[in-house]
Amino acid sequence: MRISFLIxxxxxxxxxxxxxxxxxxxxxxxxxxxxxxxxxxxYKFTGDNAIDFVVTSGISLYWFFISDLxxxxxxxxxxCSSFLVQSIKKTNPLTGTILFFDRFTRDMNLFDRxxxxxxxxxxxxxxxxxxxxxx
Amino acid sequence: xxxxxxxxxxxxxxxxxxxxxIHQRLSFADYLFCSRDYLRxxxxxxxxxxxxxxxxxxxxxxxxxxxxxxxxxSIKYFSMxxxxxxxxxxxxxxxxxxxxxxxxxxxxxxxxxxxxxxxxLFNYSLLIRNYPPDKSIFLRPFDEEEKIEAQRxxxxxxxxxxxxxxxxxxxxxxxxxxxxxxxxxxSDGITSLIATSLLGYLTYTNYKADxxxxxxxxxxxxxxxxxxxxxxxxxxxxxYNQKISEDFNLNLNIYxxxxxxxxxxxxxxx
Numbered sequence: 137m138r139i140s141f142l143i144x145x146x147x148x149x150x151x152x153x154x155x156x157x158x159x160x161x162x163x164x165x166x167x168x169x170x171x172x173x174x175x176x177x178x179y180k181f182t183g184d185n186a187i188d189f190v191v192t193s194g195i196s197l198y199w200f201f202i203s204d205l206x207x208x209x210x211x212x213x214x215x216c217s218s219f220l221v222q223s224i225k226k227t228n229p230l231t232g233t234i235l236f237f238d239r240f241t242r243d244m245n246l247f248d249r250x251x252x253x254x255x256x257x258x259x260x261x262x263x264x265x266x267x268x269x270x271x
Numbered sequence: 272x273x274x275x276x277x278x279x280x281x282x283x284x285x286x287x288x289x290x291x292x293i294h295q296r297l298s299f300a301d302y303l304f305c306s307r308d309y310l311r312x313x314x315x316x317x318x319x320x321x322x323x324x325x326x327x328x329x330x331x332x333x334x335x336x337x338x339x340x341x342x343x344x345s346i347k348y349f350s351m352x353x354x355x356x357x358x359x360x361x362x363x364x365x366x367x368x369x370x371x372x373x374x375x376x377x378x379x380x381x382x383x384x385x386x387x388x389x390x391x392l393f394n395y396s397l398l399i400r401n402y403p404p405d406k407s408i409f410l411r412p413f414d415e416e417e418k419i420e421a422q423r424x425x426x427x428x429x430x431x432x433x434x435x436x437x438x439x440x441x442x443x444x445x446x447x448x449x450x451x452x453x454x455x456x457x458s459d460g461i462t463s464l465i466a467t468s469l470l471g472y473l474t475y476t477n478y479k480a481d482x483x484x485x486x487x488x489x490x491x492x493x494x495x496x497x498x499x500x501x502x503x504x505x506x507x508x509x510x511y512n513q514k515i516s517e518d519f520n521l522n523l524n525i526y527x528x529x530x531x532x533x534x535x536x537x538x539x540x541x
Contacts, residue, residue, distance in 0.1 A: 237499030238506070241466050247458035268506045 177218075187229040195221055212253075213260035216243055223265035235268055293322045300331075305540035309335040313344075326358045331539065333365060342373040361537060364389055368532040376400050387412045388533030394421075395527065398428045399520060417530075424523055431515050436508035443504035447497060450504025454511045463500045470496055 179196045183189030195217050203217060210216055219239050224232030242263075253261035300315035313335035316328055333348035346369045352362035367389045370378045376396040381389040390412040397404055406425060413421045434454050443450030447467040451460035474489040527533075 231502075233495065234498050234502045237495045238503030239499075241463045241496060241499060241503065242459055244466060245458050245462035248456075252456065252459075267510065270506070270509050 188224070191220070191224055191229065210243070211249070211261055212239070212243060212263050213256050213258070214264060216240055219263070219265060223268075226265055226269055232265075235265060238268075239263070293319060297323065301539075304331055304335060307338070309338045313339075326352045326355045326362075327539075330358055330362060333362065334539075337365060337369060340372070342369040345369050346373075358537075360386065361534070364534045367392060368534055371396055371532065388535075391417070391421075391533045392527070395424070395523065398424060399523070401428075403428050420526060424519075424526070427519055431512075431519065433512040433515055434508045436505045436512075439508040440501050440505040443501045447500045448504075450501070451507050454504065454507040456507055459503075459507070463496075463503070467493065467496045467500055 177199055179200060181189075181193045181196060183192050198217060203215075208215065212219070214222060216236065216239055220232065220236040223235040223239075226232070227235065249261055253263050256262050296315060297319055300312050300319065303309075303312035303315060313332050316332045316335070319328065320332075329348050329351040333345045333352075336342070336345035336348065346366050349362040349366045349369070352359050364386060367379050367381070370376070371392055376399060379389070379393050379396050381393055394404065394409050394412065397409075403409065403425065406422075409425055410418055410421055439450035439453050441450070442453055443463075446464070448460035448463035451457075451463055453460075470489055470493040474486060474493050477485040477489055
């Protein structure tokens with residue numbers, strides 16, 4: 137009785153840490169889609185005031201009908217349209233729009249890009265509105 | 272009686288064992304320190320402190336924290352060095368360097384007038400804090416060789432090669448893109464000139480051809496691009512100036528790191 141109990145006791149430990157064969161080793165389902173972290177787009181047709189409503193709705197329509205179909209072609213991070221939304225949020229509609237036109241001019245320039253901007257992991261030129269807002 | 276006798280015989284062995292254990296721990300901590308495993312070395316030295324505490328151990332703990340950029344702790348341990356005059360002066364220098372690296376420039380003081388290294392560091396900290404002293408006072412502690420670099424940094428601080436943001440905006444108002452060219456963004460300036468001129472030309476031709484709607488659209492776009500170019504040039508000068516200031520601090524830090532912040536390091540490892 138004692139010996140059998142001892143044997144069972146000893147082997148119970150082995151059983152606990154034994155390989156669990158019932159867990160089948162198989163391929164996990166894989167996902168080849170690439171998460172686009174930079175374009176966190178919020179499609180909105182509302183606004184705090186008239187200007188905000190016009191800008192937000194206009195940008196949302198542009199994203200929905202043009203940008204999403206055309207693909208992420210803007211070399212900048214954030215893209216020019218996101219830059220407009222962010223700069224208006226961070227400053228005011230007039231300054232934000234002027235900042236956007238300055239960005240758009242810089243977007244047309246094909247030279248010295250790697251010199252003037254930091255290049256992100258995705259190969260885009262990092263140029264957020266914070267770089268142009270001075271207190 | 273017999274047990275008492277055995278205990279008396281064994282007592283020295285037990286105390287020796289404990290003593291030996293502390294010294295083994297000290298050797299291990301030294302080994303970690305010399306292997307640059309500073310966090311573990313600091314922990315090991317810290318455990319020895321209740322048994323053995325001397326200035327060398329305080330310095331080693333301070334240096335361990337200093338090397339892992341934990342400056343408040345390094346200052347704490349360097350401040351405990353009091354007995355040996357040489358080590359005490361070295362620890363004081365290291366405290367000042369720790370303040371400097373921790374950007375607590377106001378706390379840098381030179382208690383010991385012979386510590387020229389700290390005087391040099393203090394003078395550089397004044398440059399970083401934008402309180403440059405008179406040139407002769409600033410250059411006083413430096414050797415002839417170091418004076419050339421010190422003079423260069425001093426001149427860069429007093430007369431930094433900055434650009435005027437107002438001038439950049441005015442230049443861009445007169446000729447679109449000129450302000451950007453002034454702030455070394457040549458290609459941006461040329462693009463701005465082409466974009467604004469082209470839109471202005473389109474506005475003019477549509478106005479001539481009496482296309483009212485197109486004239487309004489192009490005139491609006493020209494206005495926004497023109498305003499963007501002026502404000503962009505203004506900001507471009509600000510960005511340029513900020514880069515000058517950041518480059519100054521970066522180059523100064525690289526230079527001081529190369530000079531080991533004017534502190535001569537004692538050799539604790541072979």
